Amino acid sequence: MTERIREFLRRRTEDGPCVVVDLDVVRDNYEAFARALPDTSVYYAVKANPAPEILSLLAELGSSFDCASVGEIEMVLAAGAGAERISYGNTIKKERDIARAFELGVRLFAVDSDAEVDKIARAAPGSKVFCRILCDGVGAEWPLSKKFGCVPEMAPDVLEQAHRSGLVAHGVSFHVGSQQANLGAWDNALATAAAVFRETARRGIELKMVNMGGGFPARYLKDVPGVPAYGQAIFQALSDHFGNRLPETIIEPGRGMVGDAGLIEAEVVLISRKSADDAVRWVYLDIGKFHGLAETMDEAIRYPIRTARDGDETAPCVLAGPTCDSVDVLYEKTPYELPVSLSIGDKVLIEACGAYTTTYSTVGFNGFAPLASYVI
Amino acid sequence: MTERIREFLRRRTEDGPCVVVDLDVVRDNYEAFARALPDTSVYYAVKANPAPEILSLLAELGSSFDCASVGEIEMVLAAGAGAERISYGNTIKKERDIARAFELGVRLFAVDSDAEVDKIARAAPGSKVFCRILCDGVGAEWPLSKKFGCVPEMAPDVLEQAHRSGLVAHGVSFHVGSQQANLGAWDNALATAAAVFRETARRGIELKMVNMGGGFPARYLKDVPGVPAYGQAIFQALSDHFGNRLPETIIEPGRGMVGDAGLIEAEVVLISRKSADDAVRWVYLDIGKFHGLAETMDEAIRYPIRTARDGDETAPCVLAGPTCDSVDVLYEKTPYELPVSLSIGDKVLIEACGAYTTTYSTVGFNGFAPLASYVI
Structure with missing residues (x-):
């Protein structure tokens, strides 16, 4: 509860329940992520709260954006961010939506299957794709189902298919589960990501990026580790598994940014x-x-x-x-x-x-x- | 799938998923309820689908309406039904919403507690109230929780409180659970309702109405009894428990009307x-x-x-x-x-x-x- 919210509610006259978001806290959260992981790009998960004021503030602060649909892509563009700062992060896309995103300038897409690669190769030729891998999500408040991602063993095949179809096989992504309070979860996932990098390199394809997803908790009733602790654990895990050849990294906080x-x-x-x-x-x-x-x-x-x-x-x-x-x-x-x-x-x-x-x-x-x- | 829906979809050009409702089927369903329970008033549960065309058709056919909020009451009035055909069936109401409904002409309200009776006595003086009783919901696809209703033993106290507050203690209501395929569920509930009538009469208050709620199933993958079978079972149970002094009765089909x-x-x-x-x-x-x-x-x-x-x-x-x-x-x-x-x-x-x-x-x-x- 901030003083600004208290003041706002005191003066509100409309009836009925409401949510009030304080942009100062969003700014603090963005800066905490940027400080904790200085070499990582922040892609705000728009689905968490697409209010135009939030998108505009984050665009101004330099954030990039993880979008689930053409609708969200249009909201981000309207907020003033360029298409080069957008990732179309949904692994489930209609081919005509991919085409529309491509037309709007988006060049980064998520996949987890050959069928999705084929659609992107047709509708967004030459774009970068990253393959989402399944993660067990142990320790998350809401462990994810198997809905997104393929088993890590399949990822090199999907990425090779992308490469052969004229796309740029750019990297891998994972999601450790929402409200993930177990710092070791990132270590396991990064070890798996590094193995995909090695196998893909063996096939002559050099991946460049690891998308570490979201899962950063908001503070509800339980105590959860703060953003600096996450940053340290993630940096350590990256060094352990990738050594001196650190990949580009992305995080996609949603709840952690606005919760x-x-x-x-x-x-x-x-x-x-x-x-x-x-x-x-x-x-x-x-x-x-x-x-x-x-x-x-x-x-x-x-x-x-x-x-x-x-x-x-x-x-x-x-x-x-x-x-x-x-x-x-x-x-x-x-x-x-x-x-x-x-x-x-x-x-x-x-x-x-x-x-x-x-x-x-x-x-x-x-x-x-x-x-x-x-x-x- | 009706021929009209098939034809409509063939000609539809818009993109994206949609639901199409055929009013002819709604009409058939209304008439099936009216035929199966000729002495019972049908109060359509607006929350199931408040599309204006559905409300207008049902208003025209003579249906009454079960509303959950002032918003739904306004939709029903806009569809051409008078306030005398409306039941404010939510047991959870703000006092200012009760006042607004009263202003709009509504005179029938649900309660399940003394606190709600007090609000109605202040904001809708002289109105009729019915007390919802808890029902075990055995046999329902979605057994209801204890959210609505009080134990049957408490209902005479609530109704007596209404009577003493200048309201009309009008009757009792129950809901056997959504998609209720067990015809015996109505028999149990009506036996309990009759017991509340007897206890309230012993205190000098004559109840007149039993609201039998909804729960009539739509046909999904399982076979379910048709409306005539429900009508017969309900009529039999009414006769068994109320003898020659049959109360006024109400049903509130929602899913059964439009599903x-x-x-x-x-x-x-x-x-x-x-x-x-x-x-x-x-x-x-x-x-x-x-x-x-x-x-x-x-x-x-x-x-x-x-x-x-x-x-x-x-x-x-x-x-x-x-x-x-x-x-x-x-x-x-x-x-x-x-x-x-x-x-x-x-x-x-x-x-x-x-x-x-x-x-x-x-x-x-x-x-x-x-x-x-x-x-x-």
């Missing part, structure tokens, strides 16, 4: 019990899974919640959203401690909500408007 | 394998969990999928959406059988998608537009 820069203000709509002797209260907010807090799915992310009554005695409660949908419950398996004095109409502040809230919001489920967003 | 009236047309973006010896293909569509197919969460709903290559040999595949998000996978634990000949660029038709697709769509996650919707 702790924003908070959601919400309102308590109802507090009730299901029976006269129910030990746990139900607290219903005017925001839930369908309007910004989708990441509470399976109670994966536990947001810090502040109230004006903090310091009073607390008791556990089930926390739920306002829709007529039974899955719209935030914390039930592990009830949340909130002040006993909390009352209907009270405001609550949900912290570390700058990432994956506005974009995960539905268009208007149950007739409630999408999450209002302010970037200050 | 099978719509289908989604999508495109195959990529087909690949994760390793050279991978037994299962990955098939990526241009639609996934974030743009309409949220109900595949936990693989709960298994949509029927048609392709132009049906009849060819099939093999299992993992089915996934187009976003850079690892949770955007539709069917992985139980792979989906699709033709081996399926190719990148093929169209697929996902059936029974008329409910909970447009409204569950995000505002634009990953830069992809929300689900396009056509009602014909």
Whole structure:
């Protein structure tokens, strides 16, 4: 909670829940990444929060951008960054979208299969491609499925196919999993990346780049290592596995860039019990899974919640959203401690909500408007 | 797949996935409910699909409406139904939203706690309220949590509180769970409702109405009982538990009204394998969990999928959406059988998608537009 956000909320007159992002925190985060990994290019993962003000600030600071679609590419261009600073990082692309990106000047594309290489060779001839490899994601809060990437043994084949098709086989990418708090995860992944470099070199193709993805945590309720610790661990792992021939490197922070820069203000709509002797209260907010807090799915992310009554005695409660949908419950398996004095109409502040809230919001489920967003 | 939808899709020129709903099927469904339960009022659950054309058709056919918010109430009024045909069925309401609904003419409200009764007594004096009771939901595809309703033993207290506050204690409601295929579920719930009627009468308050909620299934891959079978089972249970003093009854079909009236047309973006010896293909569509197919969460709903290559040999595949998000996978634990000949660029038709697709769509996650919707 920054002073600027506090001041903004004090003066806000509109009704309903909202997220407020403080650009000063985004700037600090960008600079922390740049300082911790001075030789690494930062590609902001636009999907985390594509607010135009955030994109413009990062463009101005010199950031590059990881885009998932032509829509995101257009947003980045509109924010003032050139196409040379864009990576089309989605391994799943329609050929006509690749063509459109190429037309807009994009020359860097992700792949994880021969079929995708073929599309890029046709629609974006001569471009650079990097091959995403599967990573086990041990230690991540949200271990990734096998959706993206191929097994490391297959990567040299995919890259060789790219090379033979007139593309530039540029490098490899991996993603250690979201909210990755285990610093060793990068070491394992970089060892694997180095093995792909060696095998590809053996085939006469010199790779140049390692895209280390995202996964840098925002601070929720658990303590997580800070950005400097990540930088040190990554630099050490790079030296260990690549020796004196360090590759160009890219990171793609999304949550790590904007997560702790924003908070959601919400309102308590109802507090009730299901029976006269129910030990746990139900607290219903005017925001839930369908309007910004989708990441509470399976109670994966536990947001810090502040109230004006903090310091009073607390008791556990089930926390739920306002829709007529039974899955719209935030914390039930592990009830949340909130002040006993909390009352209907009270405001609550949900912290570390700058990432994956506005974009995960539905268009208007149950007739409630999408999450209002302010970037200050 | 109706002939009208087939014809519409043949002539559609826009790019990207879309849902198409055929109003003729909605009309048939409405009439099937009206025939099966001639003495029961149909309150369409607007949240299932609030497309203006659907609301207008149902308003014209004489339907009433179950609304979750002031936003939905305004949509129903705009579609031409009067406020006397609206139930504000959400048990979680801000007091200022209750006041706004009252101002718009709404006089029927759901409650499940004393705190909600107090709000309605202040903001909508003299209105009718019904108390939602918890139901175990055995047999439902998506058993409901305890989010809505109080234990049946508490309902007479809540209704007595309403009566003492100058409201009309009108009845009780329950919801047997979504996609409820067990006809006995209604019998259990009606027995409980009758017990609440008796206890409330003992306290000198005569309830008049039972709101039997929704839960009527749409036809996905499993066979489910048709509407007439539901009607018969419900009528029998009403007679058994209420004898000659049958209450007014309400049902709130949402999925049962529009689910099978719509289908989604999508495109195959990529087909690949994760390793050279991978037994299962990955098939990526241009639609996934974030743009309409949220109900595949936990693989709960298994949509029927048609392709132009049906009849060819099939093999299992993992089915996934187009976003850079690892949770955007539709069917992985139980792979989906699709033709081996399926190719990148093929169209697929996902059936029974008329409910909970447009409204569950995000505002634009990953830069992809929300689900396009056509009602014909």
